[in-house]
Amino acid sequence: MKKIYLLTAVLLAALSCTPGGEIENKVFLGGQSRVEKMLLPDGATGMETLLTVGMAVPEVQDVKVTVAPAPEKLDTYKKAFYDDSSELLPASCYTLSATTLTIPAGSVRSAGLPVAFKDLRTLDLSKTYVLPVTVSASDLTVLESARTVYYYIKEAALVNVVADIAKNRLWPDWKDATPVTDMETFTMEILFYGNAWKNEISTLFGIEDCFLLRVGDAQLPPNQIQIAYGTKDAEGALHRGHFTSSTMKLQPGVWYHLAVTFDHGMVHSYLNGVEKEGGQCSDGIDKINFGVPHSEEDDGKPRCLWIGYSYDSINHSRFLDGRVSEVRIWNKALTKEEVNAPNHFYKVDPDAEGLVCYWKFDEGAGNVVRDHTRYGNDLTSQTTLVWKNVELPEK
Numbered sequence: 505m506k507k508i509y510l511l512t513a514v515l516l517a518a519l520s521c522t523p524g525g526e527i528e529n530k531v532f533l534g535g536q537s538r539v540e541k542m543l544l545p546d547g548a549t550g551m552e553t554l555l556t557v558g559m560a561v562p563e564v565q566d567v568k569v570t571v572a573p574a575p576e577k578l579d580t581y582k583k584a585f586y587d588d589s590s591e592l593l594p595a596s597c598y599t600l601s602a603t604t605l606t607i608p609a610g611s612v613r614s615a616g617l618p619v620a621f622k623d624l625r626t627l628d629l630s631k632t633y634v635l636p637v638t639v640s641a642s643d644l645t646v647l648e649s650a651r652t653v654y655y656y657i658k659e660a661a662l663v664n665v666v667a668d669i670a671k672n673r674l675w676p677d678w679k680d681a682t683p684v685t686d687m688e689t690f691t692m693e694i695l696f697y698g699n700a701w702k703n704e705i706s707t708l709f710g711i712e713d714c715f716l717l718r719v720g721d722a723q724l725p726p727n728q729i730q731i732a733y734g735t736k737d738a739e740g741a742l743h744r745g746h747f748t749s750s751t752m753k754l755q756p757g758v759w760y761h762l763a764v765t766f767d768h769g770m771v772h773s774y775l776n777g778v779e780k781e782g783g784q785c786s787d788g789i790d791k792i793n794f795g796v797p798h799s800e801e802d803d804g805k806p807r808c809l810w811i812g813y814s815y816d817s818i819n820h821s822r823f824l825d826g827r828v829s830e831v832r833i834w835n836k837a838l839t840k841e842e843v844n845a846p847n848h849f850y851k852v853d854p855d856a857e858g859l860v861c862y863w864k865f866d867e868g869a870g871n872v873v874r875d876h877t878r879y880g881n882d883l884t885s886q887t888t889l890v891w892k893n894v895e896l897p898e899k
Contacts, residue, residue, distance in 0.1 A: 531569055531641045534558030534613055534651035539585065540653055542621060543660035546851075549625050554616030555653065555819040557605050557639055567607040569641045571600060571617060574652060577636035581654045591637040593657055597623050600637075615760045621657060629659040661696070662850035663896035666829040670699060673813030673823065674873060674883040676861070681795030683835060683860035683879055684809075688791045691838045692717060693763045695830040695849055695896075698756050701727035705822040708762070709811040711830060713742060715792045716814055717764060718822070719754060721746075727754045731764055731773060731781070735789050747771055749781040759896060761830075761849035765837035766792065772837070778845040793831065811863075811883065827892060833861035850896055867891070 534556040542551055557569045578592050598621050605614040605697065627633065635655040640646055678684075694708050694717065701719060703726060711715035712735035720726040729752035734744040752775055754760060763774040769790045772782040796808040800817065811831060812824045830850060836858040840850070854862055854876040862876040863883055868891050873883040 509845075528645060529559050529561055529563065530645045531557055531559050531567065531607070531639065532647040533639060533653050536750050538650075538652070538654060539581075539656050541656045541658075543658060543664055543861050544621075544624050544629070545660050546662065550620065550622040551624075552618055552620045553655075555605075555619050555637065556614050556616050557607060558613040559607060559644065560612065561608070562610045562612050563644075565609050565643075567641060567643055569605045569607065569614065569639050569646075571603055571637060571639055573598075573600070574636040574638040575651055577638065577654070578634060580652075581634055583637060585654075587632075587634075588634045590634045590656070593621075593633040593655070594627075597621060597627065597657075597670060598635055598655075605639075619655070621655075624657065633657040660688075661895035661897070662847055662881070663829050663866070663894060665866050666697075666827045666892050667865045667873070667885075668699075668826045668827045668892050669812040669823070669889065671820065671823050672885050672887050672889065673820070674811040674879045674885045675798050675813075676809060676875070676883055677798045678795055680879045684793075684833060684843075684881075685795035686791050686793050687766070687835060689835065689837050690792065690794075691763060691765045691769045691832075691834040691836065693761070693830065693832040693838075694828060695759065695761050696824070696826055696828050697759045698727070698754060698824070698826040700756050700825050701754060701821060703825065703878075705814070706728055706811055706824045706826070707810070707814040707822045708824060708828075709809070710814075711792075711794065711796065711809050712742065712807045712814040714807060715794075717762060718814065719824075720747075724748060725753060727756075728752055729754065729762065729773075729775065729780075730773060733785055733789060733792075735787050737787070743787045745786045747773065747781040747783060751775075752780050759813075759898065763838060763843045767837040772840075774840065774843045777840075777849075779840060784803040801843070827894075829865045831861075831863040831865065831898070834858045835860050 575592050601618045605617050607614045617886040706719040707718040716732045718730050721730050730748040732746040732748050736742050761776055765772045769785040773780045794809050797804050798808050799805040801807050814822050816822050863873045865873055871885040871888045875881045
C-alpha cells in the first residue's frame with residue numbers, strides 16, 4: 505500500500521494551480537524512489553536499470569525531457585540522507601544510453617532509458633558510491649521533489665532479502681518427490697531468526713511425528729531447539745523420541761544456522777557450525793520419507809512436509825514468529841567441515857552434489873519460493889509472504 509500512496513502523492517503534486525487558477529501539468533521521475541539502491545551481485549562487474557519519466561495527464565504533443573548526470577547534487581544527497589561517507593561514482597563506471605526521453609502525445613509515461621553501471625570491481629567496494637541523475641524539460645515544469653534520482657551503489661551482501669513467515673506456512677506440492685523419498689542419509693539446513701520465542705513450539709521445518717526441526721516443547725524452554733522424530737509400530741502405536749540440550753537455546757533477534765544430519769538413524773546437529781546434541785534414533789528408525797504428497801492432513805491423510813507449521817490445524821499456534829532463508833535438503837550427511845565451509849551458512853552452489861532441495865527465500869515478492877535445484881519443487885505459502893531487506897552476514 506505504501507507504493508500506491510506514494511504514487512498518488514506524486515500524481516497530485518504533479519498537478520498544481522497557477523496564480524490564474526489554471527491546472528499546471530508537471531513532469532516527474534516515474535517509478536523510481538529518490539534513492540535507488542543498486543546492489544552488485546557476487547561475481548558481477550556491472551548491472552543495469554531503467555529510468556522513466558511521467559506526468560499526471562497526457563498532452564496533445566510529445567514532451568521532450570533531458571536526462572543528465574548531476575554530480576553537483578552529491579552534497580544535497582549527503583545532507584538529505586545523513587550520509588557523509590558515500591563518494592561520487594566515477595564517470596567511467598556508468599553510461600546513459602541517451603540524453604533525452606519522450607513522453608508521447610496522449611500518454612503519461614516515457615519508455616525506459618537504460619542506465620548501465622560497469623567496471624564496478626575496479627572500485628574499492630568497501631565504500632559506497634552515489635550517482636545523481638536529474639531531468640529537465642523545456643515545455644513543462646518539472647516537479648522539484650521528483651526531479652533527481654540518486655543511484656546508490658554498493659556490493660551486495662551474500663543474503664539481501666528474506667521472508668518473515670510469522671503466522672504463515674509453506675509447503676512443497678512435490679513435482680518430483682523421488683530424491684526425498686525414503687531417505688536413508690540426508691542433511692536438513694535452515695538459516696533462521698526469531699522475532700520472539702514465546703510459543704510452546706515454534707516450527708522450523710519437517711514432518712510432525714516423523715522428523716521435525718522445532719524450537720520448544722511442553723517440557724522445554726520455548727527457546728530451545730528440539731529435533732523430534734517418530735514412527736509407528738506394526739500395531740499402529742506411535743513411538744516418539746527427540747534430541748535436545750540446554751546448549752541449544754536461542755536469543756530473539758539473532759540469526760542462526762542449523763544443520764541436522766541423518767545417516768541410517770544416526771543424527772548429528774550443528775548450530776552455527778558447532779556440534780550439538782545427537783545420537784542414534786530409537787525403534788529402528790533408519791530412513792525418513794519427506795516425499796509425502798501435500799494435504800491439509802485431514803481425513804486420515806498422512807502428515808507431510810511444512811515450513812513454519814506442524815500439527816495444530818485449528819489454532820495454528822506452532823508457527824515460527826520469525827524469518828527464514830537458505831532452507832536445504834541434501835541426500836548425504838554433510839561433514840562438520842562441509843557445514844563450516846566459507847560462506848556455507850549463506851549460500852551454496854545450486855548444482856552441488858547431493859543437493860536435492862534448495863529454497864533461498866530471495867524472491868522479494870509474492871508467495872512462491874523457488875527450488876533452485878533441477879527438481880523444481882517450489883514452495884507455496886498460505887498467505888503472501890512478508891519480505892525483509894537484510895545484509896547477511898551481519899557486519
